[in-house]
Amino acid sequence: xxxxxxxxxxxxxxxxxxxxxxxxxxxxxxxxxxxxxxxxxxxxxxxxxxxxxxxxxxxxxxxxxxxxxxxxxxxxxxxxxxxxxxxxxxxxxxxxxxxxxxxxxxxxxxxxxxxxxxxxxxxxxxxxxxxxxxxxxxxxxxxxxxxxxxxxxxxxxxxxxxxxxxxxxxxxxxxxxxxxxxxxxxxxxxx
Numbered sequence: 001x002x003x004x005x006x007x008x009x010x011x012x013x014x015x016x017x018x019x020x021x022x023x024x025x026x027x028x029x030x031x032x033x034x035x036x037x038x039x040x041x042x043x044x045x046x047x048x049x050x051x052x053x054x055x056x057x058x059x060x061x062x063x064x065x066x067x068x069x070x071x072x073x074x075x076x077x078x079x080x081x082x083x084x085x086x087x088x089x090x091x092x093x094x095x096x097x098x099x100x101x102x103x104x105x106x107x108x109x110x111x112x113x114x115x116x117x118x119x120x121x122x123x124x125x126x127x128x129x130x131x132x133x134x135x136x137x138x139x140x141x142x143x144x145x146x147x148x149x150x151x152x153x154x155x156x157x158x159x160x161x162x163x164x165x166x167x168x169x170x171x172x173x174x175x176x177x178x179x180x181x182x183x184x185x186x187x188x189x190x191x
Contacts, residue, residue, distance in 0.1 A: 003108040009076035010094055010101055011108075013051075014122035016069035016175050018130070018148050021120075023053045025098045030089035032065075035073070037087045042077040044070050048167055050160075055149040062156065063147040064164060066171040129174040139170050 003011065013019045019027070029035060034049035035042065048064035055061055065073065073093075080095065081087060094101060106118065127148065134141045143163055145151030156163075 002111045004104065005072070005076040005079045006094065006096070006101070007104050007108045008072040010105060011122045012069035012072040013065065013093075015125045015177070016066040016171065017051050017063045018123060018126040019051070019053065019063070020123055020149075021098055021102070022056055023149070024094055024101075025092075027051075027053065027093040028089065029087060029091050029093060032073075032093065035077075037077060037081075040078070040081050042074040042081070044074070048164060048171060050164075053149065059149075059152050061146060061149045061152070062160070063149075064167040064171070066175055068175075068177065126175065130170055133170045133174045138173070139166050143167075 010024065013024060029037065031052045032049055033052065034045045034047075036045060047067040047070045049070050050062055051065055052060065052062045077087060085091075085095075105122070109118075109121070127144075130139060130144050130147075133139045134144050142151055143159075143166055146156060146163075147167070
């Protein structure tokens with residue numbers, strides 16, 4: 001396996017949920033209300049899983065994590081549990097300095113054969129592919145802006161279920177990552 005479970009979890013959170021390095025270092029398990037950690041098991045109440053976060057302007061937003069992203073995150077949490085860590089609602093989702101995580105993601109990308117890939121490329125994967133879906137009117141642009149933390153709704157809870165269904169359909173079509181599609185899509189983003 002080229003990527004560690006932590007690198008896969010971080011890449012999944014960026015590529016499938018659109019989270020950035022401003023959000024990830026401070027995210028706690030309580031920010032993912034759909035994750036359930038009991039003893040040595042990690043499960044999700046539903047997938048896509050809801051992730052709540054604050055923008056740099058301190059406004060509350062939420063996005064979703066696809067089934068594939070949930071699988072990577074669960075594997076990482078299980079590895080931490082096997083390593084003896086006691087996870088709770090206040091545990092950090094990613095438990096290391098961002099500088100080390102950033103370096104690990106860069107090294108992982110190089111091992112996978114990418115000449116030049118920075119961790120931001122994975123956020124841009126989310127932004128580009130769902131932006132493409134928005135341009136085809138498969139998702140409302142205002143939903144994508146909200147998931148990225150750049151547009152606020154007066155009461156987003158009222159449209160949460162609709163957002164979930166829209167995200168679910170878009171993720172299946174635009175964020176699934178058979179390796180051949182991921183490589184070609186990332187190369188397009190660098191051009």
